[in-house]
Structure formats: structure tokens, C-alpha cells
Amino acid sequence: MSEPPSTPTPPPPAEPAPPxxxxxxxxIAEVRSHATRILDxxxxxxxxxxxxxxxxxxxxLSGGHILLEGV
Numbered sequence: 001m002s003e004p005p006s007t008p009t010p011p012p013p014a015e016p017a018p019p020x021x022x023x024x025x026x027x028i029a030e031v032r033s034h035a036t037r038i039l040d041x042x043x044x045x046x047x048x049x050x051x052x053x054x055x056x057x058x059x060x061l062s063g064g065h066i067l068l069e070g071v
Contacts, residue, residue, distance in 0.1 A: 035057060038057060039053055052068075056068075
């Protein structure tokens, strides 16, 4: 006799969502001011890579990941 068709196994459960981000109470202008100051200071050591530094800072502040190529 033949075997009954097997049922597909369900996919593993998805990862839980990250906890919500709490507001720091800063305005957009304040965040921009702090980010500009950080970039200005780092740019003193890493010359000519302002766009790269901006992307790194965005990744750090947003809790994301950045793949650096050709650095």
C-alpha cells in the first residue's frame, strides 16, 4: 500500500517585534543640531567621507544595520 501524503510542516514562528521606541522629547531641530555637531567632530578625523558618516550615524540612531563596502 502507498503512504498517505504528508502534510507540510508549518513555518517557524516569526521573531517578536522590537519594543516600541520611546520619544526622547527632543525636537527635530535639536536632533539635527546634535547630529551635525557629531558629524563635524568625526569629520575632523575621517576627512572626505561626510556622506558615509551620515549613513553610519543614521544607522546608529535608528538601531539598524549598515554594510560598509570599500572603506
